[in-house]
Amino acid sequence: MELHPFYQELGLMYPIFQGGMAWAADGKLAAAVSKAGGLGIIGSGHFTGEQTREQIKIAKKITNKPFGVNVMLLNRHVEDVLDVIIEEGVAVVTTGAGNPAQYVERLHKAHIKVIPVVPSVGLAKMMERIGVDAVIAEGLESGGHIGKLTTLALVPQVVDALKIPVIAAGGIADGRGVAAALMLGAIGVQMGTRFLTVKESGIHQNYKNAVLKAKDVDTLVTGAYLGHAARVLKNRMAKNFIKLEKAESVKAQPDMETLEKIGNGALRRAVLEGDPEHGSFMAGEIAGLVNDELTASEVLEQIWTQTTSLIVQ
Ligand SMILES: Cc1cc2nc3c(=O)[nH]c(=O)nc-3n(C[C@H](O)[C@H](O)[C@H](O)COP(=O)(O)O)c2cc1C
Structure with a gap:
């Protein structure tokens, strides 16, 4: 072709x-x-x-x-x-x-x-x-x-x-x-x-393993409330981050600075350290394949x- x-x-x-x-x-x-x-x-x-x-x-x-x-x-x-x-x-x-x-x-x-x-x-x-x-x-x-x-x-x-x-x-x-x-x-x-x-x-082997293990429903979208949505694999970091975002989003003065601070560097921590506690393991829905x-x-x-x-x- x-x-x-x-x-x-x-x-x-x-x-x-x-x-x-x-x-x-x-x-x-x-x-x-x-x-x-x-x-x-x-x-x-x-x-x-x-x-x-x-x-x-x-x-x-x-x-x-x-x-x-x-x-x-x-x-x-x-x-x-x-x-x-x-x-x-x-x-x-x-x-x-x-x-x-x-x-x-x-x-x-x-x-x-x-x-x-x-x-x-x-x-x-x-x-x-x-x-x-x-x-x-x-x-x-x-x-x-x-x-x-x-x-x-x-x-x-x-x-x-x-x-x-x-x-x-x-x-x-x-x-x-x-x-x-x-x-x-x-x-x-x-x-x-x-x-x-x-x-x-x-990328860190923990990150690779997370992609290899992922199923079709294993991604989440973080950052939607901040105006920059990102698709990542479900892990502790992603779940905690979404919880915080939701809580902040209903406040009159959401603490965007703290959220930005937590988010910043999260991909670097995933790639270099494989840290599921503080790392964003970005990956798409097709990870299951x-x-x-x-x-x-x-x-x-x-x-x-x-x-x-x-x-x-
Ligand atoms: C870990 C990760 C980091 C990414 N970083 C960037 C980026 O810095 N700039 C960009 O334009 N796209 C970025 N993307 C998007 C990819 O370049 C690509 O368009 C996307 O992964 C395609 O979708 P797929 O993951 O379903 O194959 C990133 C994707 C992943 C998975």
């Missing part, structure tokens, strides 16, 4: 991005995915420029294939991060948590593709107007920060509204999911949760074999 020209231009073998995941997607994971023929994406989260450069250098040591960096636009180091990305000549920038309008021209001048993650048709159209190369339409099944629409409802509506390519994300972890996304009009997919447990993923620790290459090959067999039938 021939890939969309967008992927051919990037030199990919599979129309599959590994989603940029703050802390969880480091240079080693991104490089493994790119080396295997997908597009690996480093999650730069709240990193400084130099922390981002460190991960880019790690990726470059492992592969000379193109890879991407996800830029969290709320990061106070965003300018430095973008400078580093341009200096290092990264192929793709995906963006989250904001509007990349002011950076598109600079990135394009450096021949970097700009691909924002969008949760709605309105935002997708706005992104097309500012000249981005494609969008990632992400449904609320996904791990991490989420919008309000499901992948199945969001993707075809975004596809119909835009002329630029649409990549589907949220709830995809096997060839059936990829085939479904293609049927909805997406040119390919982005997966996050599926890659958390691959051999090259550096993720039951093995294969290599990135095995995952990509397996998924694409299943996709093509379903579509060519």
Whole structure:
């Protein structure tokens, strides 16, 4: 099956991005995915420029294939991060948590593709107007920060509204999911949760085990009352946090500062320390389908074999 020209231009073998995941997607994971023929994406989260450069250098040591960096636009180091990305000549920038309008021209001048993650048709159209190369339409099944629409409802509506390519994300972890996304009009997919447990993923083994053990109903949405909903695996941290949020939300003057303090750093604690007491084990609803620790290459090959067999039938 021939890939969309967008992927051919990037030199990919599979129309599959590994989603940029703050802390969880480091240079080693991104490089493994790119080396295997997908597009690996480093999650730069709240990193400084130099922390981002460190991960880019790690990726470059492992592969000379193109890879991407996800830029969290709320990061106070965003300018430095973008400078580093341009200096290092990264192929793709995906963006989250904001509007990349002011950076598109600079990135394009450096021949970097700009691909924002969008949760709605309105935002997708706005992104097309500012000249981005494609969008990632992400449904609320996904791990991490989420919008309000499901992948199945969001993707075809975004596809119909835009002329630029649409990549589907949220709830995809096997060839059936990829085939479904293609049927909805997406040119390919982005997966996050599926890659958390691959051999090259550096997250703490407790975190990997939690994803491997998770069933379909084992995620919760935290932060909804704070206005930044995030999907995480059920654990003590998630349950306590939701209890606190609910209690604060009915008060005349909710103590948002304390909640923010508890939430901050929770993903880092999960990834580096595997701490279920204070760590947010972000993962999507599809975690129930993720039951093995294969290599990135095995995952990509397996998924694409299943996709093509379903579509060519
Ligand atoms: C642990 C984790 C961290 C994430 N961090 C980010 C992030 O920093 N920026 C971003 O745009 N998306 C982030 N995401 C979303 C992923 O890039 C991807 O779009 C999402 O995981 C796709 O849905 P899936 O988990 O159902 O595959 C994160 C997801 C997970 C699971």
